[in-house]
Amino acid sequence: MGKSKVKVLVVGGTGYIGRRIVRASLAEGHETYVLQRAELALQIEKLQMLLSFKREGAHLIEASFSDHQSLVDAVKKVDVVISAISGVHIRSHSIGLQLNLIKAIKEAGNVKRFLPSEFGLDPARMGDALEPGRVTFEDKMAVRKAIEEANISFTYISANLFAGYFAGSLSQMGSFVPPREKVHIFGDGTLKAVFVDEEDVATYTIKSIDDPRTLNKTLYLRPPDNILSQSELIAIWESLIGKQLHKTYISPESFLETLKGLDYKLQVGIGHFYHIFYEGCLTNFDIGPNGQEASILYPQVNYTRMDHYLRIYV
Template sequence: MTYPSEEMRKPSRVLIAGGTGYLGKNLVKASLAQGHPTFVLVRPDFVSNIHKAQLLISFKQAGAHLVEGSFDDHDSLINAVKKVDVVISTMAENQLLQQLKLVRAIKEAGTIKRFLPSEFGMDPARMEHAKEPANVIFQQKMAVRHATEAAGIPYTYISANCFAGYFLAGLAQYNQFVPPLDKAVIYGEGNHKVIWVDEGDIAKYAIKTIEDPRTINKTIYIRPPLNILSLREVVGMWEKLCGRVLDKPTIHEEDWLITMQQDKSMTFETRVAMAIFYHIFFKGELTNFDVDGKEQLEATQLYPQVEYTSVERYLSRFV
């Protein structure tokens, strides 16, 4: 009988860049929970931000190692990257190209076994046709992919579909993060299937992939079967849970497009969100393709032991 060497049995050491962010904090927790020595890249300015400072100290108390580093200091990135086997980035959407510096450091270090860049949404490789200005985000995510692949860095791309906190909690009502009790606007017919995923679950699946040889150089889609539901189905589920019937006015695709293109008073972030809503809710682009099982794999099939949060269970917290 052969036994894995001591080296093989050691859990991978993980560095998270963006660990204080909305998704990143979930990855720090999942990495620690799955037994990985976990390092969080800490930018020098964290001391002046009370939320970050307290979150980072809580990570430290939970067993994470804080590593100071800056995207403007190449040597500090090399130093951080050399401490680990796996690098996960959850950089903010307005900082995606900063990751090119991280890719350069990973290439130079030459020891990283897996890199997960900041993706976690719609698959950018499928979104060449995306409406402005969401196309910029997808193009930047593709630029990071191209740099990663050109550098020969082993990668896994996670396509996580709709974050529950952003989309499900407010029944996809823009900028609303608890379910409404009176009215829910329906986009178009509201019948396209959408995929809603709890952020803690996204983090669990992402961490599962990092040592899995099946996921090397693959795109992993997270498609929990119970959570593939149209907006109308989700609103109906909420109506049952809260015991009320909501007013459900519809917005037509043409009207949405006109607002998107003509209302110049909206911020860049709002225009990005409107374009993403368009592709998800009016065009059904989270579910209009099959995962091919070769270059693309599905997370709940790879890791059936993970108990994910169903849409119903997620919404029931608001009753």
Template sequence: MEEKSRVLIIGATGKLGHHLAKFSLRSGHPTFALIRDSSLTNPERAEKLRFLSDAGATLLKGSLEDEESLTEAVKQVDVVICAIPSKQVLDQKLLIRVIKQAGNIKRFIPSEFGADPDKVQIADMDYKFYSRRAEIRRLIEAEGIPYTYICCNLFMSYLLPWLAQPGLKTPPRDKVTIFGDGNAKAVFVKENDVAAFTIATVDDPRTLNKALYLRPSGNVHSMNELVEIWEGKIGKKLERFYASEEELLKKIKGMYSVFVFIKLVTETYGISVYGQVNGGHSGTYLQNSVACCVIWLEEK
């Protein structure tokens, strides 16, 4: 039996990162987690680390700002997966330099896990959210580091628990606001599913130096369809209000995160994900103890 790659997870106490570490362990990969000292004093993070340690993960102290600890960690593994918060995406620059200098990494999966930054169209409204990711891609490619980019679209936990209704914590039961015409389709995924498919790429040569798009057909819905699904569950029709693009743009200026996500669903995702992904060079299936799903691969 071929030996499994050794995997380093950076960001293992985060929501996605913890799932990545768990699936790496379940899949039989020797799994390492780079952790800050502060994680050990945070009760919630410390509990996650205890779980991973008990499951067989090796915990390595270090940070993305500490070249020595990064070098020591990178030299122990074959694959590096980064799952850090969006605002820290440029902090991967030192890691990329260390990976280049170490010369032993067979694959680097940078922190993206969203829309393809090279294709998303949101007209300078994202506060450099995607341009930073594109900058990291160009650096990886310029250094000749083997990579896989995971384009998983939208995590359903960001919008679906409140049906994209700002100010609510649960789905509405009387009226609902839909931005745009509500017909643009988006792909909604769960963190644990994304983690499972990400780990499935680790030793798969078909996904090396490619962007990988996760698009389960059953997870593709428009806002109108999501409202209909919710109406079916509560047995009641909601009063629908349609807000124009101009109204949405005004709200984006006042509240970045929530409304930019809605903008992506109502307009950008319908173009960059559902339309352009079909231009990928090939399609394949990943079957590694994971339910089958169409995976689109695109050469970079």
């Protein structure tokens, strides 16, 4: 494993996680293709990122979600397709566009594995999620259903919490930098979550693409040292800055009350906090026979611990 080089197409390669997946694929020496959509020609930062990938050895393929044949032609060039298109409502929610990609993969018939855009909570476990946040999981499950009905081989990546969003902020809402005076804690702050450096998300993802152990399975990213409660995360930060923060504990009732007053897009994203921090949905189950855990499969990956991750913010 890992010896043979794979031809990989990344869709959404200029996005938050996509750009890291492109670089991780290049770093592993895979022949890496990145989908270039026509509309990016007018988005100078994204275009320049694509050109920087090209300098690093990636191939750019022009195609569009609205042009079926262009997608078929693109996927015919590769063994593995990884989709990292945005699933964040605050920005642009494009999960449904993958249905076009699945049709193209089915027609092309050559793709050995498809990794759809997931990289968060496992949607298969979120059937009871709150409205309106459950739309994220329903959209992802519709994509899974289409993949499985088309009989396409897959790996689903459950990456839990991106450190940039959830660790750097100590899981506060409305900021991505850690507070230095006071902090909000959800419930009693003791339920465990899982925080993963985005670079590690990309590394584990690329390791899994030609691994028979992850074929038609969900890969959970649960690096053991990063399974932390919100209180433990805050304690790491306090030790780094050498002071105690003033703590306010938010009851589930008052959290849900606050949620009602927000606009729809914010309700979608922030609703997920409830399941993570009040229900412990990332760690309250065992990975069964349909899953694998990344740090067990790939012990050679020296993942970033959160005490190290948070140092940059000091």
